[in-house]
Amino acid sequence: MSMHKLFFLFFALFPLGAQSAVTTESLCFELRTYYDEASKWSGGFVKYAKSSEPISIVLTDSQNEILDPDAPW
Template structure:
């Protein structure tokens, strides 16, 4: 009888992954890329925080494309996230992954049209609690 009165709730756990990236050319640009995923609702989100900024920039998921790189090998997944800064769409991040490995990360600024390349810094200590320790 008690089960009929109390609503049943599913425990939803959001997993967070933090990756640290460094620019490949030009100025020394570093940013933290966070993804969030809720397995119950199938919701995902992301955000970036540049090393010289206290404020994170929210990202909105656009799409994921998958590609077979070699027959019998793991797929490459290219995911695009749109940057929304102060309510305006200002750019996009494109990340290509193969398993746990990040093959490429690009940022395109919509206003200037410039595209920037980044490498994942796998030596950087990072966690959901502390982020990237620049």
Template sequence: MIRLKSLRVLSAALFVLFPMAAHSEVSTEIYCFRSQESAKSINFELRTYYDSFSKWSGAAVRYSKSKKAISLVYRNTEQEILAEDRPYQFTTTWVEVSEGALTGEYEMVSQGARVYGMTYTNYKTGKKYSFEHDFSMDFSSETGCQW
């Protein structure tokens, strides 16, 4: 009984001394994109993940006609000053990894909270696709973009 009580006191003391020291929350952002080509409608969602404690980031895309997400690996972010009184413009690139192979590349251009463009380049064919951010699309973390 004394041992259990000592254990509780020790646990409480550690909790007070080190409150949530190891706690880290992964933040998630969801973007919904539509193709800009009128001949064929292609829609996908992009989910980005960031863990501030470990400085880890990741991403995945899921096309509207697919149940399976495709993993993306962060490559780099370039920033550019377009005007002194405006937010920086960022160009972020992710590499697509499908079934163990590098199959394409996604490049997103944003400024502040606004996404100005997204392109996908297929490595096999070299074809490039352009997408626009669909601000009006309903989405949730549980269900994703509601096409």
């Protein structure tokens, strides 16, 4: 039986357990993006607060949709 089914079965049989307190965690990170007009290159990195290693990101595709031509850009 998969873990998801066991989890659902547990809360179906023991509904009081479903009323437990919910905890959340806010993950802080630094995001930097770069764009080179000449080569049309976009990229950047994201670095989480508790990590010393940045994760590189590169834009591979972009799509624009104009919903209202008079709306501010």
